[in-house]
Amino acid sequence: MNHRPGRIAKQMKIHLPQDTVTDTNQREQLGDDSVIGDWQLDRSITSAGPEHSLLQFQAAPAGTPTHFDYLLHTPADPNSASALSLLQREFHISQQLSSPHLLPVLDVHLENPPYFIVTPRLPGDTLRTVLHNRGKLELYNALWLLRQAAQAVAALHARGWSTPRLHADNLQIEPDGHLTLSTVGHARRIKNEIDDEALIYADTCRLAGLFMEMTNDDLASTVGNNREFSRQISDCYVGPTSSVTTLLREMLNPSSPCDKQSVQILVERLVRLEIGFLSRPA
Structure with a gap:
């Protein structure tokens, strides 16, 4: 059942095991x-x-x-x-x-x-299993998956929902690299302006956590480091490592409360990064 459009990420090669049976009783x-x-x-x-x-x-x-x-x-x-x-x-x-x-x-x-x-029933396996089998992902593949996760979150936000279970066990990765948020029964309703700010910020933190889980430890440790990336705040095309970490830092560490940006803005900026990186020669 092919219910989704999408461009396959450059060099995305995920080989997944067959389904396994658990909880046999x-x-x-x-x-x-x-x-x-x-x-x-x-x-x-x-x-x-x-x-x-x-x-x-x-x-x-x-x-x-x-x-x-x-x-x-x-x-x-x-x-x-x-x-x-x-x-x-x-x-x-x-x-x-x-x-x-x-x-x-x-x-x-x-x-x-x-x-x-x-x-x-989608093919593939959870992001948790993919990371267990493959280890950390190349940055281009991590960016590809992060953008899709952010799109799922943005769709929920647009209808007034937050997703506290945004983690690797709840994300299904198909062999072509397509990501699906498996369940949303845990979602919480965004009821008012205070909830809106708190829950959307919490979901942004969860997206950053996914990025840290998918990428190299030395790369992930730079997220949120204001000093290291202070000169690159507005530059989305310096390079994949600095660009993604700078983007996440800006989302998680606004200079003032009114500068907090929605996840939809994060999606738009990730798409810009993806187009810039994936169009470059290998």
């Missing part, structure tokens, strides 16, 4: 039923959500069991109000906005048990 927790609603289940993938309150299964429309191209998400405890709330929020946000970096919800059953939602 999850299927048994559902009893002997292999069909929920109009969906036939295959094998459990993992548990998810706070304290593993949700179960995820490979699934296919009933009658077509040879193509398990979907994920069915259902509460581990069918009586859990918090797990149901996660599914309801996933569905609600999916109805509010569409982004190539957020999963669409394709089917829902939330009025009475069995509660579930269905999303596409």
Whole structure:
């Protein structure tokens, strides 16, 4: 299912392992039923959500069991109000906005048990697994992924949501380098101007943290160092290392509170950097 546009990053080569089964007893927790609603289940993938309150299964429309191209998400405890709330929020946000970096919800059953939602099952693996298998990424690839994560966050902000679980376990990386924020049931509503500033700044900090996790330690340590980059504040094209770290420093260390910039501005500036860097000869 190719639901997103996008330009493949230069030299982006990520070789990912096949899906692995974890929490092998999850299927048994559902009893002997292999069909929920109009969906036939295959094998459990993992548990998810706070304290593993949700179960995820490979699934296919009933009658077509040879193509398990979907994920069915259902509460581990069918009586859990918090797990149901996660599914309801996933569905609600999916109805509010569409982004190539957020999963669409394709089917829902939330009025009475069995509660579930269905999303596409994307190829690839989490950013955490990619970093574990490959180690730190080259800067161009880290920039490519950081920009996509920022686009997902900006889409949520535009509809009044913040995402406290913006971390490597919740970001799916496809073999072509496309990034998707896997779940948004944890998102928090931005309710007022004070929340707006605090939550948006917190999400910007999380984006910087992702960049630090993806790149070399000596590069990451320079983020936020005002002295080292004081001469490069307005220069987006000095070089990839100094440019990205300078950009993040500006976002996280504004000269005055009124200078705080939105994540959408961060996206726009990352796109400028990406175009500048990827258009240069190798």
